[in-house]
Amino acid sequence: MICTPNNAAAKRYQYRFITAMAFYTFFLCAAVWIFPRYHPTGVLAYLLAILPALPIIGGIVVVGLYLAEEKDEFQRAILVQSMIWGIGVTLSLTTAWGFLEVFKLVPHIELYLIFPAFCAISGFASGILKARYR
Amino acid sequence: MKNRLRVLRAERNWSQADLADRLEVSRQSVNAIETGKYDPSLPLAFKLARLFETPIEAIFSDEETGLAQ
Numbered sequence: 001m002i003c004t005p006n007n008a009a010a011k012r013y014q015y016r017f018i019t020a021m022a023f024y025t026f027f028l029c030a031a032v033w034i035f036p037r038y039h040p041t042g043v044l045a046y047l048l049a050i051l052p053a054l055p056i057i058g059g060i061v062v063v064g065l066y067l068a069e070e071k072d073e074f075q076r077a078i079l080v081q082s083m084i085w086g087i088g089v090t091l092s093l094t095t096a097w098g099f100l101e102v103f104k105l106v107p108h109i110e111l112y113l114i115f116p117a118f119c120a121i122s123g124f125a126s127g128i129l130k131a132r133y134r
Numbered sequence: 135m136k137n138r139l140r141v142l143r144a145e146r147n148w149s150q151a152d153l154a155d156r157l158e159v160s161r162q163s164v165n166a167i168e169t170g171k172y173d174p175s176l177p178l179a180f181k182l183a184r185l186f187e188t189p190i191e192a193i194f195s196d197e198e199t200g201l202a203q
């Protein structure tokens with residue numbers, strides 16, 4: 001999601017984030033594989049469906065931990081600025097897209113795609129900000 | 135904010151990476167502060183002052199007051 005410096009906090013962040021994404025991949029594959037074969041119902045269906053979201057939420061917590069552990073204030077500032085860009089651009093695009101959807105001018109976009117979009121936009125913003133301060 | 139970091143570094147023959155190591159920050163952070171693109175927090179400014187054994191005002195100055203020599 002973000003370009004980080006090469007220090008202990010950044011390495012912990014990378015390890016945790018990659019672990020969270022590995023769990024996400026596993027849980028998503030499991031849910032996609034199990035649903036059409038076993039047709040779970042009730043609470044089990046809800047638990048299985050929400051399983052891939054948990055590592056994503058974990059990823060957000062991992063970013064928060066990095067912000068708490070990173071001692072380099074400039075790197076924290078870059079991350080916060082890039083996330084503000086990510087939040088602003090993602091909210092703007094999804095709000096505009098939502099109204100276009102209301103009037104049937106564009107196809108529906110699944111809500112789970114919003115987080116990856118936020119990550120991509122934040123990552124792009126982080127690259128630009130780092131280049132600006134280089 | 136203006137600063138004399140480049141001069142102070144040169145006096146000690148330190149590279150940006152040397153200063154970054156002493157401050158426990160990244161080289162990009164030192165460069166951003168040195169070029170005036172990023173203003174450090176008070177704790178980091180005090181750390182710089184201790185490192186260079188000089189008052190903060192001798193390192194940093196705002197645009198209005200000018201830099202102390």
